[in-house]
Amino acid sequence: MTRLLEGKFAIITGGSKGIGKGIAEAFLKHGATVVIASRKEQDLQKTVEELSSFGQISYVVADVSKTEDIQRMVSATIERHGRIDVLCSNVGIYPMSLIEDMTEEEWDYINTINVKGMFLSIKECIPHMKKQGGGSIVITSSITGPITGFAGWSHYGATKAAQLGFMRSAAIELAPYGIRVNAVLPGNIVSEGLLSLGEEYLDIMKRSIPLGTLGDPQDVGNAAAFLASDLAKFITGQTIVVDGGQILPESTEAMELPTKE
Ligand code: NAP
Secondary structure, three states, rough: OOOOOOOOOOEEEEOOOOOHHHHHHHHHHOEEEEEEEEEHHHHHHHHHHHHHHHHOOOEEEEOOHHHHHHHHHHHHHHHHOOOOOOEEEEOOOOOOOOOOOOHHHHHHHHHHHHHHHHHHHHHHHHHHHHHOOOEEEEEEEOOOOOOEOOOOOOHHHHHHHHHHHHHHHHHHHHHHOOEEEEEEEEOOOOHHHHHHHHHHHHHHHHHHOOOOEEOOHHHHHHHHHHHOHHHOOOOOEEEEEEEEOOOOOOHHHHHOHHHHO
16 A cells, blocks of 8 residues: 555544544554544543554644643644644534524534634644645545535534635635645544434435445545645645545435336
8 A cells, every 4th residue: 555644744633533533543554643632531542552553643632622722732743743744623523403492502512613623723733834834734524514414413514514614715825835725525434423323323324325335434534644645735625525425316216226128
């Protein structure tokens, strides 16, 4: 396998579980040195133990909604490695709430984690990337919001579309400094968060995916590795959908092969 990220240093927020952990594993296999960040130290320790056979990985305990935590995450990475080549802004939450029942607090909370958390993480990395003469930022958005909709997840969809609005202007603003900003848009990927939605949900989703399976976190990790790598050096402000074809069918019937007369 070509190692796309040899010699690069990456921070992955939400790296202790699910898609973030899959990105961490893919990045390590592609030769990157990785720092993962999330809130629960026990989970971070477990993931570092599990993945350390693939390469150099360490952790920082940080809540992406808190400026001081993000500053600590970035300064710890600089102290350990001297540079930040890649930031994967991956943290995201997806609680279900119908609009009629949704409280202002619920709306604010999801925006704080998914949108403000992304903004704070990116903001703190920029000075270091500028000083180095470049860098790459990969945001984990979703198909939900930017492309598709789902009853019960309107607030979530709004945050995931907001991330792309931010990305497009950020890509222009940061291009003069050699900093690229792109996004991965996962479909249904087997993560701790997705599994918590229950068996019935997983079965329905599986049936709506032309390739016939749910995604693996490393499927997203490999797309992120490409966007973060020098192979994508002329790509900025763009998205890669990683969904097994889920956004393609017009209806469930569209996936049934027509019978020949
Ligand atoms: P997950 O399994 O629930 O994992 C979430 C990760 O984020 C954990 O490491 C969690 O650790 C961390 N985290 C949550 N809140 C945090 C906070 N405030 N500060 C720092 N870390 C925090 O989620 P996932 O399914 O992998 O989703 C990851 C991303 O992919 C999200 O942006 C989500 O919107 C997107 N996505 C997922 C799917 C899917 O099918 N799974 C589909 C489309 C998009 P702690 O709780 O210890 O902090």
